Amino acid sequence: MTSVLDDSQALAGFSRLSVAMVITNPNSDDNPIVYINDAFERITGYQRSTVIGRNCRFLQGPETDQESVRQIRSAIEAGEDVTVDIVNYRSTGESFMNRLLIAPINGVNGKPVYFLGIQKELRDEELDRSHDETRLHLDTVCSRVSKDLGLIVSSLVDRGEDATPVNEEDRRKQLRMLDVLPRRLECLQFVYEEMKLADEQWNRDGVDLGSLLSRISHTIAHNEGRPGVRFVSLVEPLEVNLETAIRVALITFELVSNAFQHAFDGLDQGYLELRVNRLAAGGLRMTIADDGVGIPAKKAFPPPDSVGGRLVSALLEGLDATINVARGAAGTVVMIDVPVGFTDYRE
Incomplete structure (x- = not known):
């Protein structure tokens, strides 16, 4: 196994069928979800209308390891990356093992404007491999998407707009920025899918x-x-x-x-x-x-x-x-x- 995956290899798996993506806003009360992709809906069974505005903890349940929850909470409070394998629950109540990578998307002041979550359901054959191709794949995807999303976010915010909102006008500015993110994320996904197609059909870089x-x-x-x-x-x-x-x-x-x-x-x-x-x-x-x-x-x-x-x-x-x-x-x-x-x- 190679120690590094290039973008073509990594993004080949980032399609609407495999890797879920969620974005949360740490500058709003309780760090609510502001965006999910189609794969998140498929994996969890939850629809956009039922998850936007909620904290991700609704995915937790009786068998969720609280030490993993603590690691996630500590990383978010510190504005740092974190990776955990955690038991989550679908809307039906069925449990599944979720490999979750979380990375901050920083604004112009160096503080997180959003957090990006990349997640992949782990099948039985993957559960015993903590440093396998799946982890490497997701690390590369998370790094790539964080970089691209950071490019968008850094361009969308004015100086001071990425700070914690202190009045109603600041909140309106952040809401306007949230309104324009989803379609731009779909634009990025078009790029990733084209990269996947190029690799599969033409073996191109x-x-x-x-x-x-x-x-x-x-x-x-x-x-x-x-x-x-x-x-x-x-x-x-x-x-x-x-x-x-x-x-x-x-x-x-x-x-x-x-x-x-x-x-x-x-x-x-x-x-x-x-x-x-x-x-x-x-x-x-x-x-x-x-x-x-x-x-x-x-x-x-x-x-x-x-x-x-x-x-x-x-x-x-x-x-x-x-x-x-x-x-x-x-x-x-x-x-x-x-x-x-x-x-x-x-x-």
């Missing part, structure tokens, strides 16, 4: 950006589109590394979502296009164009006063990318150039 962005953009169009607005996606099959894929995917999510939400206010019809292509001089160009109401001439873009705008700015900086915004007689054209290299996997 990179992510097919064309396939990934097509999935993301058409999912947005399905969820946020409306009659009269036509959407076209023209994305070349470009393979990039995981870090680039995550950042470009999140930028695409932000800008395409923003266009659907704001570009066609008061209009019955419209046209929105996403185009991503390889540049002859190297790198890629993303163009998002619409024929809508346009961005006001004096308004900065990305807007620094919005969580999405701050996230896009941080992502662009991390890619060393450039952004140009053209305001025409009708609509807006946003053009982003990203200086990345590619691996041509096509035979």
Whole structure:
């Protein structure tokens, strides 16, 4: 067995079928759950509507080891990582052994804004192996997701917003940030699933950006589109590394979502296009164009006063990318150039 798993190997198991994820907010009373993924629902039998806002202790029961509970509590109070194998209970009352990894997601002041929990039900053949492939797999997944989630959180918070809320306005700010997290987490999951597909079908080290962005953009169009607005996606099959894929995917999510939400206010019809292509001089160009109401001439873009705008700015900086915004007689054209290299996997 190797001592280190790469991202491709680790994320191959992070699908809606195997690894559960839960996020809690330690800055609210009793550290309540603010997000769960589909796998959490499947493993525990609890639906989102019954767990959001509750502390995770409802998963405990008569056979839950209290020393493991103490370890979890101490780590959360100290803002540290912890890993335990703990007996939990499904909604039916059936017990199961759960390998649980918890990691803090720190804000700009270095204190936890959220805690990420990654969990995997341990089958009989895994119960006697405390340092096996399952532990290594989950350690790598937890580290990867913590890093990516930290990137999002650090971009969404203003200075001081990640502190413990002291008044109603602070609480409203945190609630607004919670509102925007779930869909961005789903965007990350698209990236992880594309990495899994690449590893299974092509034995590749990179992510097919064309396939990934097509999935993301058409999912947005399905969820946020409306009659009269036509959407076209023209994305070349470009393979990039995981870090680039995550950042470009999140930028695409932000800008395409923003266009659907704001570009066609008061209009019955419209046209929105996403185009991503390889540049002859190297790198890629993303163009998002619409024929809508346009961005006001004096308004900065990305807007620094919005969580999405701050996230896009941080992502662009991390890619060393450039952004140009053209305001025409009708609509807006946003053009982003990203200086990345590619691996041509096509035979």
